[in-house]
Amino acid sequence: MTEGSLVSARLLVFRVGTLACAADVDQVREILPRLPTTRIPGAPPVVAGLVNVRGTLVTVVEGWRALGLPPPSPLPSPESGPAGSTIILELGKGEDAGNEGGGTSKKLIGFTVDEVMDMLAGGETRLEDRKGLPGVDPTLVRAVGRRNGELFIVLDVAALLGPILPS
Amino acid sequence: MDLSQYAELFLAESREHLSACNQLLLEWERNPASPEPVGGLFRAVHTIKGMAATMGYGRVADLSHRMENLLDHLRRSGRAPADEIIQMLFRATDALEKAVGLAVAGREREADLAVLAEIDRAALQAKPAPQPSGLARHFKESEPPGSPESPSLPAAPAASSGSTRLIEIVIRPEAPLKGGRAMLVVRKLQTLGTVHRVQPAAAAFESDDFDGRFVCELETARPAADIEAAVRSVGDVEGVTFGGGTDESQVSPAESAGGGRTRHIRVDLRRLDTLMDLIGELVTERGRLNDVAARWVGQDPEIDEVAIQISRLSADLQNEIILARMTPVWQVFDRFPRLVRDVARQLDKQVSFRVEGKEIELDREILDALGDPLVHLLRNAVDHGIEPPAERKRHKKDPEGEIVLAAVRERSSVAISISDDGRGIDRTKILEKAKREGVVGPHVESLSDDQLLRVLARPGFTTAESVTSVSGRGVGIDVAMTRIRALGGSIEIRTEPGKGTAFVLRLPVTLAIVRALIAAVGQERYALPLTYVAETVEFGTVPLTTMEGRDAIVLRDRVVPLVDLRKLLGTNGGAPAPPPRRPVIVLEMGERRAGIVVDGMLSQQEIVVKGFDAPQGTLPVFSGATIMGDGVPALILDSAGLV
Incomplete structure (x- = not known):
């Protein structure tokens, strides 16, 4: 990824715990409410389990664990129901996003977040080629941006989630 | 005309014929005096030749043509061939198989045709004294146009003094490569005279709507029987009618009946896979429908009737699709x-x-x-x-x-x-x-x-x-x-x-849909395919022992080691204490057995097996997962990983 492509990318901004994060919209397949998961015995704790996305089985990763954040406060407001969303991301093998029918090496993986906040069009925000914020593993960060004065990190989705699924 | 869309079909059909060639050669090698194999070989190679010529694969056509030539000589000589001839035919079959593969890949030029010289030499030796029978004439006519050594094609019919005939040709409806066959028929007719008109135009042969029926206007001096023989030599021709019109009565009676022929079509495997996926989803939804029906049956008993009917229909549909995928x-x-x-x-x-x-x-x-x-x-x-x-x-x-x-x-x-x-x-x-x-x-x-x-x-x-x-x-x-x-x-x-x-x-027998036991372990559900389930017994009703340090039960004088799923799968976190009498599912794989200890048996049902990308570290005891009636996934236990 060059910096140029970063700046022009559209970004989905979401919140995990207190951390504002973003992912390239091209990598987001869809946004779903939190789905009931089935535990996968033996999988590391970062894996929340398996969910059913309209007949396709997708492994879901617990967002706060993957980012090494403290566990969420146990009491979300009672009327909001099961809090948060599951973002279904596409892990490609660097191929162009255009060719879908081939079903080459694309893998789907879910990522739980507390709140989806915004979608930023390309050029709407300036990204700095800076690796990270305090408390976040810099190898997981592609850049840092600013929205309404608040800093957010653009996640390197492949680096974050790729190692969880075997190639 | 572009035939590339037929390439896959050509490959599949050619492979079948090549496989038949190998079988027949083996038979011939064991029993060189037997007259049957050579006839079958001749027909198989002849068919490959015809298809290759249709596809425009010159080298494949040439190689198969020369093999056919040799086989024809051998067949008519009626003598048992020398072993080296059979060995050479094995090599020729291999070369043909390679050439077919290369041709389809668009690399026909790379085909190694070194075996050609051997074939021709053998053909020369095997050639019987000239004795043109009706059969021989027929086979000469079936040589592809422009093939290097079509010795006695009727000389230059161009300046024909004959009459003009309207010929209607019908390609068998179930034939693959219909357009290609039609094209070949036209080419064949061109060797007999001048083709003035083709209706519909040859360009329409490629269309999906082309039903295999077309009319040619041919100017020729040759008798109708010759023309018909030539057209039929292309293969997959159902009817040849002279005089234009659609007078079915003139269709040669030989093969027009159509009755008794097996009605097979080729279906792209991906279509069957898609059908299988769809029926899988239907089976999953059926489970949901049954759950809903059970809740609402008090309000309106009709819902139960519909649910039962849908269940029956989808079960039948599922069986049919599974059968369609079965292959001997x-x-x-x-x-x-x-x-x-x-x-x-x-x-x-x-x-x-x-x-x-x-x-x-x-x-x-x-x-x-x-x-x-x-x-x-x-x-x-x-x-x-x-x-x-x-x-x-x-x-x-x-x-x-x-x-x-x-x-x-x-x-x-x-x-x-x-x-x-x-x-x-x-x-x-x-x-x-x-x-x-x-x-x-x-x-x-x-x-x-x-x-x-x-x-x-x-x-x-x-x-x-x-x-x-x-x-x-x-x-x-x-x-x-x-x-x-x-x-x-x-x-x-x-x-x-x-x-x-x-x-x-x-x-x-099949991967996609299996009957399975749904077992409870703690608050989790796991599916265990019935394929290897021998029986279930209750823990506590059978004698206990140990075997190589593992807990085991004694079942009809045999010691069956136990696998406690709670321990194996690390079930914990709020799971209630196990019930006193836990069921034991006895798996049997050939000589090996194991008793799987679970907390309870929930149901027995058909499940749709789905793959999932297992995260690193996943225990190697799962063969996939399925979606239960409530839409939540359940993992499928792999018997081989447990026994």
Whole structure:
């Protein structure tokens, strides 16, 4: 990824715990409410389990664990129901996003977040080629941006989630 | 005209004919005096030639044409061919197979046609005294236009003094490559005279709507019978009518009836896969519908009726689709006689090879994946199993060894065995080696069949004293075993010194939808396919014991080791204490058994097997997952991983 492509990318901004994060919209397949998961015995704790996305089985990763954040406060407001969303991301093998029918090496993986906040069009925000914020593993960060004065990190989705699924 | 869309069909059909060629050559090799194989060979090669010419694959057409020529001579000579002719025909068949593959890949120029000279030389020798029979004339006419040596095509019919005829041609509706056939018919007619008009225009042949029916206006001096013979030689021609019009009464009676012909069509496998996926989703939704119906049946009993009806219909549909995917094992087995023969010749061994249960059917996907492991086991049997003829004689055995490949339908699986009557596996030698490599402890005195297999299946383990080019490179049974396990199957071995070795593979009949027990473990649900479930018993009602340090139960005088799923799967976190009388599901895979201890049995139902990308670290005891009636996934336990 060059910096140029970063700046022009559209970004989905979401919140995990207190951390504002973003992912390239091209990598987001869809946004779903939190789905009931089935535990996968033996999988590391970062894996929340398996969910059913309209007949396709997708492994879901617990967002706060993957980012090494403290566990969420146990009491979300009672009327909001099961809090948060599951973002279904596409892990490609660097191929162009255009060719879908081939079903080459694309893998789907879910990522739980507390709140989806915004979608930023390309050029709407300036990204700095800076690796990270305090408390976040810099190898997981592609850049840092600013929205309404608040800093957010653009996640390197492949680096974050790729190692969880075997190639 | 663009024929590339037909390339896949051409490849599939050609492979079938080539496979038939190999079978027939093997038969001929065993019994050179038999008159049958040559006729079949001739027809198979002739068909390939026709299709290749249609596709414009000049080299394939040329090679098959010359083989056909030689076969025609051999056929008419009526003498048993010399062995070197048959060996040469094997090579020619191989060359043809390669050429077909290259042609389809668009690399026909790379085809190696060195065998052509041999074929022509043999044809020259085999050529009987000229004696033009009606049959011979027919075959000359079937040579492709422009083929290098079409000796006596009727000379230049161009300046025809004949009449103009309207000919209606109907290609068999079930024929593949209909447009291609039609094109070939037109080309064929052009060799007989001048084609003035084709209706619909040749360009329309490519269209999906083309129904195989077209009219040609031909100016020729040749009689109708010749024209019809020429048209029919293209193959897949259902009717030829002269005089224009659509007067069906003139259609040659020979093949027009159509009745009694098997009605088969070729379907792209991906279509069947899609159907399978869709029916899978339907089965899942059916489960949901049944749940809803059970809740609402009090309000309106009709909902129950509808739910039952939908269940029945989707079950029928599902069965039909599973059946449509079933493929007889001969589709894979048929290439093995040639393989075994080649390996045996290479190693100077004498082997008779028998195949049993050819008609047993398996899901296409399983069958396709089975090819490589079987090739490996067969090579092993020839190489390590069967002794050289001299050694067999010394042990008072028939110098010709025997290998049997047999498929047998069992309860809900298929067993495929590869057995040889060779020297058997030397357990002491394996044991020594296993000890040296630390596979088993130094105090072990003998290996059971089961342990033997585990030793053999270690990656890189080889018993061959010298590595041959055939096998013994240590990439062996472990690979075969991994493949079979991935299909939800198992491997077993039986071996006796001096008597022989048998490998038995057990495979589920289908992968996609299976009946399964749904078991509760803590608050979780797991599916266990019924394929290998022998029975269920209740913990506490059967005597307990231990076996090699593991808990076990005694069941009809047999000790069955137990696997507690709570412990294995690490079920914890708020799970209630296990009930006092836990069910034990007894799995049986050939000789091996295990009792799986669960907390409860929830139901028995059909489940749709789906794959998932297992995260790193996932326990290797799952063969997939399924979606339950409430839409939540449940993991499927792999019997082979538990037993």
